[in-house]
Amino acid sequence: MTGGSGVPDGAGLTAGARLPGSDPDTRLSVFDRALYALFARHADARKHTADRKRYRGTDLRVSFDVYLARVYGLSWLVCVLVMVPTLVVLASLPAETIAGVDSFLDGLVPGNVPALASVPRFWVAVVGAGGIGAVAKGVTVRAGGRYLKWAASARRTDIERTLPGAVRYLHALSSGSDDPRSMLRKTAANDAYGETAVAFRTALNTTRLTGSLDDALRRTARDTPSRDLLAPFLLKFREHASQGEDELANYLRMESRMLGHRQDRARKRAEGFLELLAELFIVLLVLPALLVIVLTVMSVLAPGLSAPVATPLGAVSTRALIVYGSAAFILVVGLAAAATVETLRPADQQISYALPSEPLAVLATATRNPASAAVVVAVPSVVLTAAVAVGGASPITVALLGYVAFAVPVGTVAVRRARLDDAKDREIKDFVHAVSGHVSLGRPFSEAVEIVARDVDLGALDDDVADLAFNLGLTTAATEAAGDDRDALSAHDDEAELRTAALEEFVAAVGTPLSEQTVGLVTGALDAGSDTETVFETLQTEIGRLYHEKQALRSAMLVYVAVGWTTALLVIGIVAAVNLHVIDGFAQLSSMSGSALDPTAIQPARERFRFYVVTQATMLSSGWFAGVASRGWYEALLHSGLLVAICYVIFAGVGMI
Numbered sequence: 001m002t003g004g005s006g007v008p009d010g011a012g013l014t015a016g017a018r019l020p021g022s023d024p025d026t027r028l029s030v031f032d033r034a035l036y037a038l039f040a041r042h043a044d045a046r047k048h049t050a051d052r053k054r055y056r057g058t059d060l061r062v063s064f065d066v067y068l069a070r071v072y073g074l075s076w077l078v079c080v081l082v083m084v085p086t087l088v089v090l091a092s093l094p095a096e097t098i099a100g101v102d103s104f105l106d107g108l109v110p111g112n113v114p115a116l117a118s119v120p121r122f123w124v125a126v127v128g129a130g131g132i133g134a135v136a137k138g139v140t141v142r143a144g145g146r147y148l149k150w151a152a153s154a155r156r157t158d159i160e161r162t163l164p165g166a167v168r169y170l171h172a173l174s175s176g177s178d179d180p181r182s183m184l185r186k187t188a189a190n191d192a193y194g195e196t197a198v199a200f201r202t203a204l205n206t207t208r209l210t211g212s213l214d215d216a217l218r219r220t221a222r223d224t225p226s227r228d229l230l231a232p233f234l235l236k237f238r239e240h241a242s243q244g245e246d247e248l249a250n251y252l253r254m255e256s257r258m259l260g261h262r263q264d265r266a267r268k269r270a271e272g273f274l275e276l277l278a279e280l281f282i283v284l285l286v287l288p289a290l291l292v293i294v295l296t297v298m299s300v301l302a303p304g305l306s307a308p309v310a311t312p313l314g315a316v317s318t319r320a321l322i323v324y325g326s327a328a329f330i331l332v333v334g335l336a337a338a339a340t341v342e343t344l345r346p347a348d349q350q351i352s353y354a355l356p357s358e359p360l361a362v363l364a365t366a367t368r369n370p371a372s373a374a375v376v377v378a379v380p381s382v383v384l385t386a387a388v389a390v391g392g393a394s395p396i397t398v399a400l401l402g403y404v405a406f407a408v409p410v411g412t413v414a415v416r417r418a419r420l421d422d423a424k425d426r427e428i429k430d431f432v433h434a435v436s437g438h439v440s441l442g443r444p445f446s447e448a449v450e451i452v453a454r455d456v457d458l459g460a461l462d463d464d465v466a467d468l469a470f471n472l473g474l475t476t477a478a479t480e481a482a483g484d485d486r487d488a489l490s491a492h493d494d495e496a497e498l499r500t501a502a503l504e505e506f507v508a509a510v511g512t513p514l515s516e517q518t519v520g521l522v523t524g525a526l527d528a529g530s531d532t533e534t535v536f537e538t539l540q541t542e543i544g545r546l547y548h549e550k551q552a553l554r555s556a557m558l559v560y561v562a563v564g565w566t567t568a569l570l571v572i573g574i575v576a577a578v579n580l581h582v583i584d585g586f587a588q589l590s591s592m593s594g595s596a597l598d599p600t601a602i603q604p605a606r607e608r609f610r611f612y613v614v615t616q617a618t619m620l621s622s623g624w625f626a627g628v629a630s631r632g633w634y635e636a637l638l639h640s641g642l643l644v645a646i647c648y649v650i651f652a653g654v655g656m657i
Contacts, residue, residue, distance in 0.1 A: 032066055039072035040065045051145040057152030057225030059198055071144030075137040083133035090125035156225040157343075158195035160266070163230055164259035165517060166193040166200075171252040172538045180241040180248065181213050192516045199224055203234070214238050229259075260545075267549075270344045274556075277340060278563045281625060284333045285618055288326035289571050292614050293578050295319050323610045327617040334621020338628040338636060341560065345553070351421070351513055351632070366413070368420070370634040373413040374406075381406035394609075397657070400616055400648065404641045411627070411638020418631050420460060425514045427461035429547050432518065436536035446472035446499070464509045471502035514550065518543045557629045561639075564626025568643045571618045572650060575611045579656050608656045615651070619643035 028036070042048060043065040055064045062070075166187050173183045181204070187193060188200035199220055206216035221234040233255065240251040342350075355371040356362050366376040385402030393401070434456050438448035446469075452458075453469035507519050518539060623640025630639070651657045 028066070032062075032070070035069040035073040036066055039069040042072055043068045048145070051148055054145070054148040054152050056223040057155060058148055059155060059195070059202075060151070067148075068144070071141060074144075075140035078140045079133040079137040082136040083129045086132050087125050087129035090128045091122065152225040155195045155198075159199065159224070159226040159230050161263075162192075162194040162196040163226075163233065164256065164263045166190075166196045167233070167252060167259055168256045168538075168542060169193070171249070171256050174245065174249040174252050180237070181207065190516075192513060196230065199230060199234075214242070274341070274344060274560065277337060278560050281333070281337045282563065282567050285330060285567050285621060286571060286574075288330050289575060289614055289618060292323050292326055292611065293574070293582075295322060320610070323614060327614050330614065330617040330621050334617075334624045337621070338624040338633075341625065341628045342632070345632075353417075353634075368413065368417050370410055370414040370417060373410045377406055377409045381409075396609075396613060396616070397648075400644050403620075404645050404648075407637035407641030408645070411635055411641060414631070414634030415638060418635065421512045423460035424464075424510050425512050425547060425550065427458045428510065428512075428515055428518070429543050430456070431458055431461060431465060432536070432539055432543050436540050439536050461510070464506060467509065468502060468506040471505060472499065514543070514546055517546060560629035561626045564622040564629065564639065565643070568619050568622035568647075571615055571622075572647055575615045576650060576654065576656070579608050579611055580654065608651075612647075612651050612657050616644060616647055619647045 043052070048068060051068070052064055055067065060067060169187050169190065170183050173186060184200045185204055188197045188204060190197060193200075202223075203213070203216045203220040206219055207213045210216060217234045217238040221231040224230045224234070236251060236255070237248070240248045353369050353371040355375065356365060356369075362372045362375055365372040367373070381402055384405045385398055388401050389395075389398045431452060434452045435445070435448045438451055439445060443451070449465070449472055450469040453462075453465045458465055503519055507515050510519075620640050620643075623638075623643045624636045627633070627636025627639035648657075
């Protein structure tokens with residue numbers, strides 16, 4: 001078995017824990033060695049056979065033995081943390097509670113059952129705490145196994161999303177002079193291919209250890225969690241690579257088409273699932289608001305809803321517990337729905353923003369980098385929140401206004417950056433088509449870029465293309481200047497390295513997933529010695545397909561943005577109408593003299609505040625769902641912040657808070 005680092009998994013401590021022949025002390029901490037000595041024996045137990053198989057599909061950097069030792073160590077810690085407070089609670093239970101348990105056991109179990117009251121309280125507490133601690137320990141060990149299953153499943157999903165693009169890249173490389181190992185190495189170096197690139201790196205690491213690419217591909221196919229997709233591809237790649245370059249190129253062309261069709265079918269299934277998710281989301285958000293309204297009306301007729309219930313935070317009424325529990329439920333639903341939408345977004349259309357390491361760079365990029373904006377906006381939003389709190393506002397209002405002060409500016413920067421990226425992606429498609437036209441006429445790549453930079457208006461991409469043309473011109477000039485002193489092969493290698501550096505700098509400047517996938521294809525294919533015209537023909541097809549997929553996804557996701565906003569505004573309308581026309585009427589009805597109703601069941605100010613809390617929870621959830629459906633979590637901040645602000649303005653404007 002091969003771990004994430006590509007080191008063969010042997011027996012005992014050497015399995016992924018250290019490099020062959022190295023001192024184990026250089027890799028494992030004292031804590032890990034202690035856990036290994038105590039719990040490593042469990043790794044050979046039959047109950048962990050399934051966990052070991054799941055581990056092979058993960059990319060963990062430690063061996064299975066060390067991982068399992070950590071899980072058992074954590075389980076004992078959880079056991080102690082659960083036992084101690086449980087022991088204290090059980091030892092302090094009142095006699096009435098013990099008597100109630102005795103009565104329950106007498107009715108549950110036939111025959112004579114020894115009374116708990118006759119057993120010393122200390123031993124009852126010890127046995128009870130020990131049993132609960134043992135359950136907590138077992139649950140923790142099971143959770144460790146479930147985590148391996150989850151990690152393998154996440155890798156399998158990512159492989160299924162990224163393998164089609166990786167195969168198309170391999171097909172472009174197959175027209176050059178690279179051998180199969182070099183083709184895999186260049187694909188593995190491209191982070192756009194996610195876990196597929198990780199699997200290729202694992203195979204290459206194993207190749208360095210075993211000296212055989214065939215054996216490495218076979219091992220990687222055995223251990224990958226993608227048994228139905230990546231495993232057969234690796235085995236067929238291994239088989240066709242041994243039959244010659246033409247056979248491999250034909251196989252990659254056919255496989256790229258088949259995987260493309262499979263990806264289209266998976267995308268359609270995801271769209272169907274999203275429709276179901278949106279319908280379920282509406283129901284789960286509207287129902288709690290309606291439940292709170294019904295409970296408020298029913299409290300006039302059912303005084304038991306106002307009965308106090310003891311909680312760790314003090315006594316609260318049953319109705320208040322249900323109301324605030326509904327608000328918490330709404331937040332959980334919103335987070336879960338948003339996270340589900342994010343997982344359904346194709347990996348090649350997800351973008352992340354890195355935070356600069358220098359403080360001055362953070363300030364300089366705050367208007368175009370959401371990560372930098374989050375750091376810069378955090379301080380003034382905290383100051384504003386403190387000012388609102390000093391002004392005497394309720395804690396809920398303080399928290400919500402602080403959230404708005406942080407979320408709206410950061411989300412605005414994210415939308416501004418996303419629109420700029422969209423403009424660059426639109427222009428890079430035109431840039432590739434323009435360059436391809438000149439290349440097809442026989443012009444060198446650098447000359448074609450220079451002509452396009454000079455003659456074509458590329459809008460948001462103008463500066464980046466001009467820089468690329470300048471860097472490629474320096475590459476050509478430097479190669480020609482060194483031509484008298486170096487042989488042709490050395491000069492060609494230098495030109496390839498400089499061209500690669502220029503293209504990589506261009507990709508970093510553009511900063512979109514589309515540019516990384518498409519221009520990265522050019523870099524690898526040209527370095528492989530592929531025919532330039534063939535490369536750009538492939539590139540035109542690839543960039544057209546990717547851009548069409550991006551636009552289609554954007555159009556489909558706008559429906560769910562509308563769903564989130566419609567649900568939020570619907571809840572605001574329902575709750576506002578109830579507050580304005582129903583609450584006061586029932587309050588007057590319950591306070592009428594001679595009425596048998598509880599006059600304190602409905603207090604308008606209290607009920608309106610509770611409605612406000614539930615409504616704001618709905619705003620947050622709807623905003624998260626809409627924002628993630630649109631472009632991601634940064635835009636979710638903007639949508640949720642705007643909805644929270646709208647809700648506050650409406651409730652405060654009509655005097656409901």
